[in-house]
Amino acid sequence: AETKRIAIIAGDGIGPEVVAEAVKVLRKTEELFGVKLETESGLFGGIAIDERGTPLPEDTLEMCKRADAVLLGAVGGPKWDNNPKELRPETGLLGIRKALGLFSNIRPAVVFDCLKEASTLKPEVLEGTDLIVVRELTGGIYFGDKYREQRNGVEHAVDTCVYNVNEVERIVRQAFEIARTRRKKLASVDKANVLETSRLWRETVVRVAADYPDVELEHVLVDNCAMQLLRRPASFDVIVTENMFGDILSDEAAMLTGSIGMLSSASLGEGSFGLYEPVHGSAPDIAGQGIANPIATILSVALMFKLSFGWHEAGDVIENAVKSVLDAGHRTADIAVDKSKAIGTSAMGDLIVAAM
Amino acid sequence: AETKRIAIIAGDGIGPEVVAEAVKVLRKTEELFGVKLETESGLFGGIAIDERGTPLPEDTLEMCKRADAVLLGAVGGPKWDNNPKELRPETGLLGIRKALGLFSNIRPAVVFDCLKEASTLKPEVLEGTDLIVVRELTGGIYFGDKYREQRNGVEHAVDTCVYNVNEVERIVRQAFEIARTRRKKLASVDKANVLETSRLWRETVVRVAADYPDVELEHVLVDNCAMQLLRRPASFDVIVTENMFGDILSDEAAMLTGSIGMLSSASLGEGSFGLYEPVHGSAPDIAGQGIANPIATILSVALMFKLSFGWHEAGDVIENAVKSVLDAGHRTADIAVDKSKAIGTSAMGDLIVAAM
Ligand SMILES: CC(C)[C@H](C(=O)O)[C@@H](O)C(=O)O
Numbered sequence: 149a150e151t152k153r154i155a156i157i158a159g160d161g162i163g164p165e166v167v168a169e170a171v172k173v174l175r176k177t178e179e180l181f182g183v184k185l186e187t188e189s190g191l192f193g194g195i196a197i198d199e200r201g202t203p204l205p206e207d208t209l210e211m212c213k214r215a216d217a218v219l220l221g222a223v224g225g226p227k228w229d230n231n232p233k234e235l236r237p238e239t240g241l242l243g244i245r246k247a248l249g250l251f252s253n254i255r256p257a258v259v260f261d262c263l264k265e266a267s268t269l270k271p272e273v274l275e276g277t278d279l280i281v282v283r284e285l286t287g288g289i290y291f292g293d294k295y296r297e298q299r300n301g302v303e304h305a306v307d308t309c310v311y312n313v314n315e316v317e318r319i320v321r322q323a324f325e326i327a328r329t330r331r332k333k334l335a336s337v338d339k340a341n342v343l344e345t346s347r348l349w350r351e352t353v354v355r356v357a358a359d360y361p362d363v364e365l366e367h368v369l370v371d372n373c374a375m376q377l378l379r380r381p382a383s384f385d386v387i388v389t390e391n392m393f394g395d396i397l398s399d400e401a402a403m404l405t406g407s408i409g410m411l412s413s414a415s416l417g418e419g420s421f422g423l424y425e426p427v428h429g430s431a432p433d434i435a436g437q438g439i440a441n442p443i444a445t446i447l448s449v450a451l452m453f454k455l456s457f458g459w460h461e462a463g464d465v466i467e468n469a470v471k472s473v474l475d476a477g478h479r480t481a482d483i484a485v486d487k488s489k490a491i492g493t494s495a496m497g498d499l500i501v502a503a504m
Numbered sequence: 505a506e507t508k509r510i511a512i513i514a515g516d517g518i519g520p521e522v523v524a525e526a527v528k529v530l531r532k533t534e535e536l537f538g539v540k541l542e543t544e545s546g547l548f549g550g551i552a553i554d555e556r557g558t559p560l561p562e563d564t565l566e567m568c569k570r571a572d573a574v575l576l577g578a579v580g581g582p583k584w585d586n587n588p589k590e591l592r593p594e595t596g597l598l599g600i601r602k603a604l605g606l607f608s609n610i611r612p613a614v615v616f617d618c619l620k621e622a623s624t625l626k627p628e629v630l631e632g633t634d635l636i637v638v639r640e641l642t643g644g645i646y647f648g649d650k651y652r653e654q655r656n657g658v659e660h661a662v663d664t665c666v667y668n669v670n671e672v673e674r675i676v677r678q679a680f681e682i683a684r685t686r687r688k689k690l691a692s693v694d695k696a697n698v699l700e701t702s703r704l705w706r707e708t709v710v711r712v713a714a715d716y717p718d719v720e721l722e723h724v725l726v727d728n729c730a731m732q733l734l735r736r737p738a739s740f741d742v743i744v745t746e747n748m749f750g751d752i753l754s755d756e757a758a759m760l761t762g763s764i765g766m767l768s769s770a771s772l773g774e775g776s777f778g779l780y781e782p783v784h785g786s787a788p789d790i791a792g793q794g795i796a797n798p799i800a801t802i803l804s805v806a807l808m809f810k811l812s813f814g815w816h817e818a819g820d821v822i823e824n825a826v827k828s829v830l831d832a833g834h835r836t837a838d839i840a841v842d843k844s845k846a847i848g849t850s851a852m853g854d855l856i857v858a859a860m
């Protein structure tokens with residue numbers, strides 16, 4: 149049987165609960181498609197800090213490198229927020245992205261019909277919104293030099309934003325390729341009227357665009373993009389941008405759909421390897437109660453099957469199962485209109501598995 | 505009579521048209537309050553590039569320095585977008601901010617009842633939204649070193665984000681002071697989990713907060729803030745943040761009110777001097793047609809009276825005049841539901857003056 153190896157990082161908060169449901173989906177996939185999915189689990193994030201004194205233990209990293217793909221639950225929580233930098237979960241996140249060469253973060257922002265009401269946007273504005281933010285993930289101000297220094301006795305802090313042309317080109321090409329498989333529209337977001345890195349970004353986009361004459365390209369300044377996402381979300385198809393802008397805009401885009409608890413994401417490098425995780429966080433306030441919504445994590449598995457394994461049919465089966473369970477009216481508490489009828493994490497996972 | 509000197513920069517696109525209406529308001533104020541408002545005009549932005557070969561001519565800068573406050577229309581347009589950096593309107597904007605020491609940009613985002621429908625947000629979400637974004641304006645990545653260099657034959661671009669503790673402290677204190685005059689809530693926005701400048705920012709906020717025990721403080725990560733503005737806009741009172749984040753978040757905040765054509769802004773330095781301008785741009789597509797909405801510029805005059813001159817009564821008279829004209833149903837095309845009944849720029853200005 150075709151075999152794939154999946155590294156599983158449950159992480160903190162609701163991470164273990166939602167990942168457990170995704171694992172049920174893995175098992176069901178083996179049964180339905182006659183494939184073999186070897187899983188291994190590793191510590192990462194806050195729990196790794198507590199148990200191993202580092203957010204990203206070496207053996208977890210090795211486990212990821214051995215795997216064909218990584219499934220991540222969620223990391224972080226207030227418990228570790230005031231730790232020194234080396235002992236914070238986000239340091240592990242940045243470290244794993246860099247160590248695995250995951251230079252591209254892909255975040256689809258789609259509207260689930262059953263959740264339209266959950267958005268703060270008017271339904272008519274949201275209608276038809278289906279966009280992907282492609283965020284550069286291993287460069288820019290996140291990874292440049294950072295330091296403090298005294299100048300004339302005054303404390304200064306410095307962050308450096310660096311991009312080279314190859315870093316820009318690979319993410320931009322990937323975004324053009326994705327746009328080609330969709331509505332063939334690409335919005336490249338920068339601040340070329342102020343930043344040198346943005347000017348390099350824009351030049352590179354213009355150069356690469358020559359290879360994609362079939363894709364309609366627009367350049368949007370980041371401040372304007374923050375506005376246009378609100379004003380005309382449905383007009384965007386693929387948005388590509390650098391690390392810091394992508395952090396902000398992908399969260400804005402996710403929130404405007406009203407479906408943030410249902411959105412999955414992929415972080416990709418060269419080749420087919422990828423790390424898949426829900427967009428939502430570790431939600432420490434509801435952890436351990438068995439009420440978290442596992443759908444975003446389950447949909448992350450579908451994304452993994454499609455993007456890393458090329459298993460489109462298996463991915464579709466999962467997505468359709470989710471859809472049918474929602475259409476049948478089943479809801480976890482976060483998306484339930486009538487909270488008294490909400491079902492738990494595990495019940496939702498079981499229903500989806502049954503519908504596959 | 506009490507005399508104030510106002511430097512007037514009409515700028516590009518609809519700038520001259522909307523500023524002309526604001527000047528009518530200045531004259532009416534002289535008449536009503538027995539004050540004297542000496543005005544001088546100067547070239548700036550695209551028109552200065554065309555006529556003088558630089559976006560910020562020396563005599564315009566001198567004129568501003570002589571004045572008690574500056575009123576700016578709007579600058580920029582596609583005509584100058586592909587110019588080299590020294591010949592772009594935004595270079596003039598950054599230059600004037602730095603030269604006049606305008607370290608603080610204040611952008612109120614309020615919902616006008618008559619424009620609620622214009623927002624893409626649901627009215628019940630918007631209800632009660634009345635916030636101010638205080639943006640640091642002369643530091644950070646906007647003004648740090650920017651350069652290109654080859655490293656191992658590969659083109660790199662670099663931007664540097666620098667803040668010193670004094671730059672952070674003065675803007676943060678100002679934000680606390682503003683919060684004190686309002687609902688006493690301050691949200692400080694940073695990316696302290698990634699950036700060194702943000703860690704300096706947060707430390708400084710925490711230290712300064714000790715002097716403002718009456719103000720409720722929250723720290724919000726920039727990505728989360730982009731989401732929370734959408735989810736709970738009415739819960740914000742004053743938001744303070746660094747230059748780049750402020751650029752993005754203030755535009756997002758303005759757009760969510762649906763009132764972007766009506767919002768005014770102030771850029772302040774030490775003392776009472778300030779530069780006042782509408783939040784909207786130069787709208788080259790409708791320039792010269794006499795249909796632009798002058799309200800944001802007229803409200804910028806009200807803000808000038810209050811913040812730079814301490815003329816609260818005169819400011820209120822203008823704001824109330826705007827309100828009564830809107831309540832009477834008068835609309836320019838941008839805010840008219842029935843476009844056929846829209847009135848022009850000058851008619852709107854006249855009505856407001858008459859209502860003062
Ligand atoms: C936790 C933080 C470092 C991280 C980021 O900014 O990249 C997060 O916000 C994300 O988007 O994955």
Ligand SMILES: CC(C)[C@H](C(=O)O)[C@@H](O)C(=O)O
Nearest residue numbers: 341342371594595597598751
């Ligand atoms: C034109 C541009 C340089 C400017 C900025 O980014 O500050 C503008 O977006 C603004 O917000 O005033």
